Amino acid sequence: MSSNASENGFDPDTKEPAPRGHAVVSMELHDGSNVVRCTAIDLVRGSLRRRGVQVSEVPQIDAQTSSFTVFNSPVHDRSGLSVFAGASPEAWDAVRHSVSEWAAVAAPRRVLLASPRSFCAGVERAIEIVEQALVTRGAPVYVRKQIVHNTYVVEDFANRGAIFVDELDEIPDGATVVFSAHGVSPAVREEAARRRLDVIDGTCPLVAKVHSEAKRFAGRGDTIVLIGHAGHEEVEGTIGEAPEATVLVEKAEDVAELDLPDPGRVSYLTQTTLAVDETSAVVNALRQKYPSLHEPPSDDICYATTNRQNAVNAVIEDSDLVLVIGSANSSNSVRLMELSRRAGTPAHLIDSATDILPIWLEGVRTIGLTAGASAPPLLVSQVVSALRGLGEITLEERSVTEETIHFGLPSAAHRRAD
Numbered sequence: 001m002s003s004n005a006s007e008n009g010f011d012p013d014t015k016e017p018a019p020r021g022h023a024v025v026s027m028e029l030h031d032g033s034n035v036v037r038c039t040a041i042d043l044v045r046g047s048l049r050r051r052g053v054q055v056s057e058v059p060q061i062d063a064q065t066s067s068f069t070v071f072n073s074p075v076h077d078r079s080g081l082s083v084f085a086g087a088s089p090e091a092w093d094a095v096r097h098s099v100s101e102w103a104a105v106a107a108p109r110r111v112l113l114a115s116p117r118s119f120c121a122g123v124e125r126a127i128e129i130v131e132q133a134l135v136t137r138g139a140p141v142y143v144r145k146q147i148v149h150n151t152y153v154v155e156d157f158a159n160r161g162a163i164f165v166d167e168l169d170e171i172p173d174g175a176t177v178v179f180s181a182h183g184v185s186p187a188v189r190e191e192a193a194r195r196r197l198d199v200i201d202g203t204c205p206l207v208a209k210v211h212s213e214a215k216r217f218a219g220r221g222d223t224i225v226l227i228g229h230a231g232h233e234e235v236e237g238t239i240g241e242a243p244e245a246t247v248l249v250e251k252a253e254d255v256a257e258l259d260l261p262d263p264g265r266v267s268y269l270t271q272t273t274l275a276v277d278e279t280s281a282v283v284n285a286l287r288q289k290y291p292s293l294h295e296p297p298s299d300d301i302c303y304a305t306t307n308r309q310n311a312v313n314a315v316i317e318d319s320d321l322v323l324v325i326g327s328a329n330s331s332n333s334v335r336l337m338e339l340s341r342r343a344g345t346p347a348h349l350i351d352s353a354t355d356i357l358p359i360w361l362e363g364v365r366t367i368g369l370t371a372g373a374s375a376p377p378l379l380v381s382q383v384v385s386a387l388r389g390l391g392e393i394t395l396e397e398r399s400v401t402e403e404t405i406h407f408g409l410p411s412a413a414h415r416r417a418d
Contacts, residue, residue: 040389185240333372
């Protein structure tokens with residue numbers, strides 16, 4: 001490691017935090033008859049990793065019998081903020097700094113839980129498909145792209161025998177492949193058939209609806225204006241249904257640049273995970289330019305996306321900060337963060353509690369908390385638990401509707417391998 005790396009904390013070659021030793025952490029410290037629970041350990045673990053400390057975890061530490069040096073820092077006579085054992089000498093400064101920065105923002109807080117949040121019916125269906133495939137077919141099961149856009153879900157399945165690939169040519173002939181919830185183009189289906197792959201289609205039924213509309217609009221000779229984000233897997237799959245007849249726009253300003261062959265035969269479709277307000281602006285621009293614009297029979301933005309946006313709107317005004325649990329490639333999760341920011345409330349997208357920064361909590365007493373449709377409910381519980389390690393938490397559920405939709409599995413998901 002160069003001297004420059006040691007001074008600024010980052011390795012100049014990898015741009016990652018320069019290595020600074022290791023630390024063993026635990027959720028519990030047992031000291032005689034006393035047990036100190038350290039619910040904020042995820043927060044401190046994140047701080048340590050950002051400082052380059054390699055972190056491992058043990059279920060509990062016995063202060064009386066442990067051969068390690070034990071470091072425990074209680075906060076306001078509450079459960080310990082953190083417990084460490086066996087930190088290497090070069091890591092101790094990082095340990096102390098990490099605990100200190102979180103102790104500095106320890107305070108009682110109110111957490112407003114936006115509801116609905118987390119998994120939607122389409123995501124639950126896609127996840128269950130992979131779980132069933134691992135049971136009925138056995139590992140490995142190949143998945144084209146990420147089954148849903150969530151790091152936790154993908155890593156969990158990878159540990160259980162799912163292999164995620166970008167394209168079908170990475171899969172052996174005849175193997176089992178699951179198509180992700182975002183859908184695929186006809187060309188992908190044709191290649192899978194040619195390779196005699198055992199296909200289980202995890203496409204969300206609401207995405208499949210958009211595909212059907214694309215085929216119908218193109219079949220009657222319309223030019224399809226697809227509102228969505230370039231490069232998103234759902235958009236690529238929809239365009240693939242009628243590539244010669246489809247043009248993509250992302251924002252209202254793009255509409256002015258359109259020059260379509262027959263202004264009287266124009267239809268529009270949308271990606272299912274867009275922000276409702278922004279999409280309305282694009283549709284209004286299309287209606288002004290093409291008065292004969294044909295619309296889909298029902299809104300393409302899915303119920304779950306709309307519900308989660310309405311739910312976060314219900315907590316924004318009363319929150320000092322909004323935390324959105326979801327991965328960076330999750331379109332619906334990013335939209336929730338952007339919605340809050342447009343309303344003037346600071347918001348951050350996090351994969352888990354370890355991504356929270358202490359500076360975000362300075363002066364914050366009310367936190368709005370939600371999760372995108374592809375984020376597991378478990379991650380919400382973990383964030384609440386971590387925040388509770390900083391002080392008393394008052395939970396308040398803000399519900400705008402109850403979701404009762406359930407999608408059944410395709411028959412192929414239940415079939416056992418030959």
